[in-house]
Amino acid sequence: MFQGSMVALVTPMYEDGSLDEMSLRKLVEFHIEQGTDAIVAMGTTGESATLTEKEHCHVIRQIVETVAGRIPVIAGTGANSTTEAISLTRCAADAGADACLLVTPYYNKPTQEGLVLHYKAIAAAVDIPQILYNVPGRTACDMLPETVAKLKHVPNIVGIKDATGDLSVGQALIVLSDDSFAVYSGDDATSCELLLMGAKGSITVTGNVAAAKNHEMCKKALAGDVAGAKAIDAELQPLHNELFVQANPIPVKWAVCELGLIKKGIRLPMTWLTKDCEAVVKKAMNAAK
Numbered sequence: 001m002f003q004g005s006m007v008a009l010v011t012p013m014y015e016d017g018s019l020d021e022m023s024l025r026k027l028v029e030f031h032i033e034q035g036t037d038a039i040v041a042m043g044t045t046g047e048s049a050t051l052t053e054k055e056h057c058h059v060i061r062q063i064v065e066t067v068a069g070r071i072p073v074i075a076g077t078g079a080n081s082t083t084e085a086i087s088l089t090r091c092a093a094d095a096g097a098d099a100c101l102l103v104t105p106y107y108n109k110p111t112q113e114g115l116v117l118h119y120k121a122i123a124a125a126v127d128i129p130q131i132l133y134n135v136p137g138r139t140a141c142d143m144l145p146e147t148v149a150k151l152k153h154v155p156n157i158v159g160i161k162d163a164t165g166d167l168s169v170g171q172a173l174i175v176l177s178d179d180s181f182a183v184y185s186g187d188d189a190t191s192c193e194l195l196l197m198g199a200k201g202s203i204t205v206t207g208n209v210a211a212a213k214n215h216e217m218c219k220k221a222l223a224g225d226v227a228g229a230k231a232i233d234a235e236l237q238p239l240h241n242e243l244f245v246q247a248n249p250i251p252v253k254w255a256v257c258e259l260g261l262i263k264k265g266i267r268l269p270m271t272w273l274t275k276d277c278e279a280v281v282k283k284a285m286n287a288a289k
Helices: 021-034 053-067 082-095 112-125 145-151 167-176 188-197 211-222 226-242 250-258 275-287
Strands: 004-008 038-041 073-076 099-103 130-134 157-162 182-185 201-204
Touching: 004 211, 021 053, 021 211, 038 053, 053 073, 053 082, 073 082, 082 099, 082 112, 112 130, 112 145, 130 145, 145 167, 157 167, 167 182, 167 188, 182 188, 188 201, 188 211, 188 226, 201 211, 211 226, 226 275, 250 275
Parallel strands: 004 038, 004 201, 038 073, 073 099, 099 130, 130 157, 157 182, 182 201
Antiparallel strands: none
16 A cells, blocks of 8 residues: 655656656655655646657656655556556556556546446556546546445555545545555645545645655654644645646646756646746745745
């Protein structure tokens, strides 16, 4: 099982949008030093939607090689084509990733039956631990808890990232969890609460900017230290909110650049954080120090 602060890593780029591999390796080392419990590569925050399949696989491989087994690497390999998702998942498995994170198919709006068949096909095709990922605010596809209940018995489906931000949904999923199936928060603003309810980790955007503090919050929550976890989370709440002042990963890439960890670079159609939002993100960063 994976647990703790699982950072949905930004993908460093130069101003022309090309990959900055040196900064990627340095960023991985930074997170290991700061106590990050796992790295999630090539998720939404990693700009997976605008990288080619070749680049996608290359970034996963670079992260796995840099981590060198020190912490788990979970690779985002979801797609709205089952065939493409299988290809990306196979690539991640070949690269040595410890697990894959598979977002629900976006845009084409499959039925719940379609979701079951989609995930079963990927699980059957590639023998690697797989985590479901539900983020209906981005995908226009909501995987219901009843559907998750049908999938949790697939041997290599080991959990779900719930990014609904709805704690009642999170609670329904936690009821389904057991020693072989975990729930992970995909919503920073409610992650502390979900952890205290029984989730096993937070797949976090905030952890890119406040790595050590987010790790400590997760550690305390998992240990049942309610007051300690909530006290740290209160300091992180401004970041949880303001890192979404524009679409993710626009604010978080600006913040990580501001920390001196990466250069200014993002790939179209995403654009750099606008000047009018810089002060509010900076204020949130200062609150989390």
